[in-house]
Amino acid sequence: MSRLRPGETCRVDFSRPLEFSFLGREMTGYAGDTVASALYGAGVRIFGRSLKYHRPRGLYSMEGESANTFMSIDGVPNECAETTELRAGMAIEPQNVRGDPGRDRFGFLDAFDRLMPAGFYYHLFHRPYALWPLFQSGLRRMAGTGVLDPGAEYRNGVRTERYLNADVAVIGGGPAGMAAALAAGESGLRVCLFERRGRLGGQMTWRVRDFEGEPLYRRAGALAARVRAAENVNVFTRSPVTGVWGENLVTGFAVGTEDDPFRECHWECRATTVVVAAGCMDRPLVFNHNDRPGVMQVGTAWRLARTYGVRPGKSVAFSVADDLGLEAAIDLDDMGVRIRFIADARESGQQGPEVFDALCDRAIPFFPGCAVSRAVGRKRVRGCVLRSLKGGRSRRFRCDLLVANAGMQPRIGILATAKARLAYCTHTHGYQPTELPPGVFVAGSMTGLRDPRSIEASGRVAGYGVAEWCGGRLKSVAGARAPAREAEALPGPGAGCGIIHAPAIGRGAKAFVDLDEDGTYKNVKESIARGLDVPELAKRFAGFGLGPGQYRVAGQNLAMIMADLRGDPVETAHPTTVRPPLGAPSLATLAGPGHDVHKRTPLHSELAGRGAVFRRAGAWQRARHFGDDPSCRDEIRNVRTNVGVLDSSPLGKFRIHGPDALNALQRVYMSDMSKARPGRCKYSAMCNDMGQLMDDGVVVAEGPGDYYFTTSSARAGDTVEWFRFHTRHDDWDYNLVNLTDVLGSLNIAGPNARRVLERLTRDNVSNQAFPYLACRRITVGDGVEARCLRLGFVGELSFELHAPASYVPYLWDLVMEAGADFGIRPFGLEAQNCLRAEKGHVIIGMESEQRVTLTDIGMGWMWDREDTVSKKVGAPALRACDRQPGRLNLVGLRVEEGAKAPRDGTLVVDGDKIVGYVCTTRSSDTLGWQYGLALVHREHAFPGRRIHLCHEEAPGQRVTSTAFVMSPHFYDPRGERLRS
Amino acid sequence: MSWLRPRRLWRPAPLERHYEFVIIGGGIHGLATAYYLARTHGIESVAVLESHYIGFGGSGRNTAIVRANQRTVENVRLYEEGLKLWPVLTDELDFNLMFFNCGTLNLGHSEAAMNGIRMLASTHNLVGVKSEVLDPQQCAEVIPGLDLSDRPAFPIHGGLYHPPGGIVRHDAVVWGLAKGASARGVHIHQGCEVQGIDTSDGRVTGVRTSLGSIGCDRLGIMAGGYGSAVAAMLGIELPIHPLTIQAMVTHPFKPFLHTAFSSGAYHVYANQTLKGEIATGAHMDPQVNYTNDATAYYLKHQAEALVELMPALRGVRFMRIWSGLADMTPDMAPIMEGELGYEGLYLDAGWGYFGFKSGPVAGKYMAQYMASGERPEILAPFRLGRFLENRYSGETAAVMKYGHWD
Amino acid sequence: MTFRLTCPVCGKRDVYEFTFGGQERGPRPEQDGLSAEEHFRWTQFRLIPNEPQEEWWYHGQGCGVWFRTTRDPGTNREVR
Known part of the structure; x- marks a missing residue:
């Protein structure tokens, strides 16, 4: 189809044709075209079908103000043809239509609109209720327009x-x-x-x-x-x-x-x-069949001609309400587009006599005080009916394009x-x-x-x-x-045009207030009749402004029409709330490049080289296990019988110093922290104000008013905030430094741990010189100074080395080399989890939750009950709940053999009553039986108690097993191995 | 052919000087309570006061998911009864609430999450509510397009499938209850803002509103996220923080998502509405406030999370974001209380994320509580006093740092 | 609505750099003679009328200071 040559306003480069396909048919557009202008230029008039009535829809706006021209482009649904620039090779398909939008098999729905008043579905389909699911799936099939392929990834472009x-x-x-x-x-x-x-x-x-x-x-x-x-x-x-x-x-x-x-x-x-x-x-003019293909905004027709060089129509009728509309009509006439007539809803007020001269010069019929009341033609406009707004006679015109608005908004x-x-x-x-x-x-x-x-x-x-x-x-x-x-x-704001009462609106035809949701003038009336008589309620009831065009087409008109129908002054009309995002950004664009923000430990590549399977844990990527055995039996056995090494770098590591450092420690830790000594690890825990366990770790005094302490990995990021929060009124003088990322750490654990360490250092690490819970600075390898803490979270002799992060890979190499003769091997979080559970050591969040306090989980021994001066965080709650009946307590379980093995999360029941649950349970090679750590009601929490574990995988399908309550310190209860 | 003859769903009523029962809040909870007061307890003098239009607050701003897969038996029982009410109410109100019994799927993204999911499934099945633990493959059968690979930061380990759950058209519930209440003589006053509460000798005597003073014998505060502000008028301190929670919808497209799903690790829930939009949300800003502010930050955050879970969603666009208030308690369980220091004063608040799914059932029992003055057995776990005894309901396992905002 | 807070050290910054720390309730109560109910009220119960309140914020993604500011929960804006 030939294009106009509009001259300097043209944005299309006719020397650069671009091939694309629509419904599989090859078409040609030009560089600078949008998809919509290219389709229109290629003769396409029906762009799709409407949501509810499946009416044919055409090019109405140029800025994506309605979903009329939403297309599937290269398989991406709901792309707006009006704003998407044409690229060569695009495959374009219309939506909500089978085959050609000119022939749609649901087009018959248009005739049944009388049976579908606003919100009709709220009054239908639910009796008898048994049939509702059937209707519902029918309704659901009709929903939406574009088709998304859930298997596609739409990774197009950066x-x-x-x-x-x-x-x-x-x-x-x-x-x-x-x-x-x-x-x-x-x-x-x-x-x-x-x-x-x-x-x-x-x-x-x-x-x-x-x-x-x-x-x-x-x-x-x-x-x-x-x-x-x-x-x-x-x-x-x-x-x-x-x-x-x-x-x-x-x-x-x-x-x-x-x-x-x-x-x-x-x-x-x-x-x-x-x-x-x-x-x-443009503010849309609401008249009968105002949605027909061939009815468009002033700016749409104008830009088609002037910007894209596309002839908008052969015989064009204008029904407008401001000077811009008149200017557009005159300009189109000058470009050789025949203007059938111009109706101006205003009786008078047009600016300047030159407009009338221009109309006279061009012999364009001009009808002030008139507006189009009906578009004629089913699949595209073939004519229109013009009426005086004061009533009276109507006149029918032939045209193939109807440019209509009620002025600008x-x-x-x-x-x-x-x-x-x-x-x-x-x-x-x-x-x-x-x-x-x-x-x-x-x-x-x-x-x-x-x-x-x-x-x-x-x-x-x-x-x-x-x-x-x-x-x-x-x-x-x-x-x-x-x-x-x-x-x-200079001239101020021009007078706009108020509500235009097109005569006979909605009578025997649909006059659309909202195109996307097929919301008509009649639907507004019906909403009001239901009592949903303000725009916000009509929006929710009949869908005005809920489609992709949002407020743009319906917003102002809906408010004006509702005020008018209610008989209220128009200035009382509030439009519906406009909600962002305005330009409909794609999720791909919002999501961006998708960087992984999880930290890697200094040993990440060393662990990966040994087959580590990583998990994100808090801020870190951590090795869960090595190789392909998620149960980690070999890793566990190796620690129990030989020696293993754990990358514990994410462990929280801090220094606190200053005159009030001890005061701050006393505030947040439950123990008497004045007993922290140089060279010795003092284990303690922090609670929140409800006495719930927040964190645990060790504190070592390093000098007067100077302490080094550790926190759990999960809490490392919150610790400074926590200290400062709970001392915020005290005006204390202390410095708190987070060393977590600065220092890496690794934990050598197992009966052979000392023999490995001895090969790394000349310092005396014998049991006498370096007993359990000691903390020393030792020199490792070629003079790397490391803090060495003798701890026993996994229940074995173990040494934790803390050193600057950049030296940790070197330490790792030394350890692996020194341990090679023993068959040292790394272990991961799951092995650590099993090892510590056998020992009865708690992991926060696994054996603790919102309903339990420090004392409930058997750690109340560390709480310094006498201290009320420090105002320890959580102490009043612990005092209040100390002997409260009905609380959950942490217990150990020995599961009876032969029964179905419980898993983490298995319930503990007493008859039909839930009395607790299993937090962690494993079948232990070390112990030779299945153990568990469980939170159970205090009434059941005494050694020897027989309790029932319940696996209810479907209603009524219950498998129970039995277990006996015991101390949770299953392995080495006297701690001999730790001290060996 | 009633659908062809538009009649008012609820009648405008004259503002009387005194009502036996006044309910503050024209959302689902308030309207349901009023409805049951009239329907079940035969009370003729009931008024619902709404400061904007009915359903303005949380009732019209949620993502409409209903389910009964909570963590503790006390909660499951209540929500289960709530689930069963949707068909019953649809019939009683002669108003289609569009209950879509599509089931819900909660994804687990770690071994620990799956432990929690196993515990939930056992708890539900123990009280006769269907839930099952699915492996990743089964999850993808329920929710097509889930990325089961190792590519997501938090790979999918499985999920909790809960067939009785679904989606209800939230506005329809508001209008249906208003219709039913109005037909039974309840007066609904929109644009009626409560500005003060009158008491005398330890009794509630009435409310002062933007439309004038109204006397009453019993007063229910059922103002959703605004409940703490209303209680503050009487100087009543509550363990409730009103926080905004945001939600959004994409452009509509043909339904492919036939089950509502959620993910704790990604902080996302999503379902595809009857109109074909994907409704999704869950982000909560931490500071107490009474605004309905949405944020650019969250629009982006939500997109990041969604495309990682379901890469096909890269091909869709967000159309609209909004927010509503959630009245959060420390243990994520509600407060239904008639002992607040003033005779005749009742509070139904603290529903947090769960105010929509509980609306009708909460209304049913609050009506019984208010009409009889006796606390129904099923509401016993939701006493205010539990917070003064450090007895949390266990609805969430999460330990808070400072308060319920964190 | 994204809003900003005025950190006493860093100046106006986006709210997402901060952690909310709740209403200002004064220093921790003395513990001698403190009843359980008083404690649990102090830790959990709040009066939150729709009017400006003094509250605590932590500039976690900045300088790491806890500070007090007055904010209106009806608008989410700092009140000076």
């Missing part, structure tokens, strides 16, 4: 992120936005200008009207050139804004061109101030997300801000301005306004006031 900081974010690259950016930039501010289209200039880019001696598009072009050249102004095109959030955080995404290194880029801009110059869009989305207070303005007949959040400014045509000079001046006023707000380098105060004076002298 997604990146960008985090910006600016003094001012200007939203909208039209003349007002550009003027604002220049003014702010000239004042020395750092400006980011965001424009969703590919070019700056807004609607001026397609307007050719002569203004002060040059066409508007050239005026805009000159302004754009200045903006591009401005030093402090960063211009982002193809960058729709998704929202303005608290304190002027502006977010959006940039769509890459072929020259960009990304397909899409998520960006966030923290701006001190924001200038919103988002412009206007401001794009309020961005202001609404920024939480500006908006109110209906009875002059401009749009929502205008009555109160702006701090640092937010508005400019341009969205304030109702129509004159290009006024629009630019409003931008300059905003630009100098933000400069003043930011305390920027204003050239002079007088200089800043000049634009304001200049703006006052």
Whole structure:
């Protein structure tokens, strides 16, 4: 199909044809086309079918204001044809239709609308209830439009992120936005200008009207050139804004061109101030069959011709309500598009006599005070019915395109997300801000301005306004006031058009208020009749504004129509809440490159080389086990009978020093920390205010007011916060340093641990010189000084070496070399878990939970009951619950042989009553039987008690086993191995 | 053919100077309580006061998942009865609540999570509620498109499948209950903001509202996330923090997700609505507040989590994000209490994440409690006093750091 | 709505850099004679009217200081 040659306003490069396919048919578009303009240019008129009635739908808007032109593009559903730029080779399919959208087998539904009033499904299908699931699956089949393939990964193209900081974010690259950016930039501010289209200039880019001696598009072009050249102004095109959030955080995404290194880029801009110059869009005219393919917005027809060189129609009827509509009609006529007539809903008020002269010159019939009341034609517009708004006679015209609106409405989305207070303005007949959040400014045509000079001046006023707000380098105060004076002298906001009562609306036909959800004028009436009589309730009841177009098509009209039907003044009408994100970012773009933020220990590659299977645990990646035996029998046996080594680097490691260091320790630890001694590990634990176990570890005094201590890996990140929180009122003088990442550690454990260590150091590590719970500084290998702690979490003789992280791989090599003769091997978290459980050592979160206190799990011995002076965190709770009946207690279990083995999480029952659960249970090679650690009600928590374990895998399918309660210290209960 | 003759779902009523029972909060809990007061207990003088429009708060802002797979028996029993009420109410109210019995799947992403899941399944089955432990393959059969590989930071280890769960159309519940309550004589007053509570001699005597003073004999605070602010009018301290929880929907597409799923490790729940959108959410900001603010941070965070669980979702777009209030208690279990220091004062609050699924059943028992003055047995575990005895309900295992916001 | 807090050391920063620490309730009560009920009230029970409150925040992803600020729970904004 031939294209128009619109001249300099054209964005399409006809020398670069691009092949693509629609429904498998080969078609040609051009570089610069959007998918929608290319399809329209190729003769496609029906783009898809509507959600509920399966009515044919065509190109209505150019900015994705409805889902009419949502397509599947290269298998990605719900792509907006209007805003997606055409690329060669695209495979495009329509949605919600089988085969050709011109022939859809559900099209018959349109005839049954009378049976489907607003919210009809709430009153149907539920009696008898047994049939409801059937109806429901039928309804579900009709839901949605695009088809997502759950097996696909949609990994098309690179997604990146960008985090910006600016003094001012200007939203909208039209003349007002550009003027604002220049003014702010000239004042020395750092400006980011965001424009969703590919070019700056807004609607001026397609307007050719002569203004002060040059066409508007050239005026805009000159302004754009200045903006591009401005030093402090960063211009982002193809960058729709998704929202303005608290304190002027502006977010959006940039769509890459072929020259960009990304397909899409998520960006966030923290701006001190924001200038919103988002412009206007058509307010839809609500009339019968206003959704037919061939009914479109003024801007759509205009841009098809001027921007894309596509002939919008052969014979075009205009039913508009503002001067821009008249200008568009005249311009199209000049391009050789036949204008059948122009109806203007306004009786009078058109600006300037030159418009009438222009209409006369071109012999275009003009009907003031009239509007189209009906579109004729089923699959595309073949004509229309024009009526006087005062009633009276109607007249029928033939046309193949009907350009209709009820004037313009401001794009309020961005202001609404920024939480500006908006109110209906009875002059401009749009929502205008009555109160702006701090640092937010508005400019341009969205304030109702129509004159290009006024629009630019409003931008300059905003630009100098933000400069003043930011305390920027204003050239002079007088200089800043000049634009304001200049703006006052220019024409102010133009009068808008109020509600248009198209006669006979909804009678015998559908008049759409919302296209995406097929919401009609009649549905509004029905909502009100049900008592859902405010826009927010009608939205929820009948779906107005819930589709992909959101508030854009329905928002203002719904509020106006509802006020009108209720008989309330229009200014009382509140539109439905606009919710971000405005530009519908894809999840791929929001998700970005997906970096793994989990830390690796200094020994990560050494462990990986030995076949470690890693898990994310808290902030770390840790070796769970080695090789392919998740039960870790060999790792466990090796520690019990020989020697193993564990990478314990994520262990929390801290130094606290200062005059009040001991006070702080006394506050958070349950024991009397004044007993911490040099060279000796003091084990203790921290509780929260409810007495629940938070953390445990050892504390070593290193000098006066100077301590080294360890925490569990999971708590390392919270420990500084915790100390400081619980001492925040005390004004104590201490320093707390987190050494967790600075120091690595490894734990050599097993009966042969000392023999391995002896090969690494010349220091005396004999049992006499280096007894259980001692802490020494030893020199290892070629002079690496390490703290060595003799602990026994796994229940064996063990030495934990703490050394600077960069030396730890060297220590590891030394240990592996020294241990080679013994058959040393690494063990992982699961082996450690089994080893410590056999010993009856608790892991926080495994044997403790919200319902149990320190004393409940048998660790109350460490609590210094006498101390009330330190105000230990958790002590009052422990005191209160000390002898409370009915609490859960930690016990050991010996499971009877022969029965089904319990697993972690198996319930403990007394008849049908749950009295506890098994926290950790394993079949132990060491012990020769199945042991368990369980939390059970105090009444059952005494040695020798026979209890029942219950595996209820399906209702009524119960397998029980029996166990006996015993001390949880199953292995080496007297600790001889630890001390050996 | 009643669906073709639009009639008001609920009638406007004159504001009377005195009602026997006044309920603060026109959400699901308040309307259900009013409905049962009228229906079951034959009380004729009941008013529901709503400061915005009915269903404005949490009732209209949740992701509509219903289930009975809680951690403790006390909770499971209550929610199970709640689940069984959806079909019953649909019939009673003659209003289709669109209960979609699609089942729910909670994913486990570690060995420890699977231990917890096994315990949940046993607990549910013990009291006769169906739940089963699934392996990763079975999870993918229920939820197509799950990434079972090692690629996700937290690979899928299995899940808890709970067939009785599902989705209910949340707004329909509000409107249906309003319809049923209004038909039984309950007065529903929208745009009626409570500004103060009057007491005399230790008794509640009435409320001061934006529409005038209203006397009452018994007063129920059922204001969802705003409950703590209402209680504060009487100086009543509560272990409740109102926090915003965010949710969002994608563009609609043809249903492929026929089960609601959630993941603790990724902090995500998701289901595909009757309209074809994926409704998803779960992020909670930690600071107490009464706003309905959504954040850019969370939009991104949610996308990161979702595409890791289900790579196909890279191909969809977010359409709308919003938030509502969740009134969090330290043990994630509610507070239903009639002993608050004022005779005639009742509180139904602290539902946190679970206010929607519990609405009708909570209303049923709160009505019984308020009408009789005697605490129903099933509500015994939800006393306020448990927090003064350090007896948490066990609904969550998580140990808090400082308070319920962390 | 993302908002910002004023760290006394680092200045205005995004709220997601901070940890919330609850209402200011004064120093820990003296423990001699403290009843269980008093303790559990102090730790868990709060009065949260919809009006500005003094509260604690920790700049965890910044300088690591606990500080007090006054914020309005009705708007999520700091009140100066």
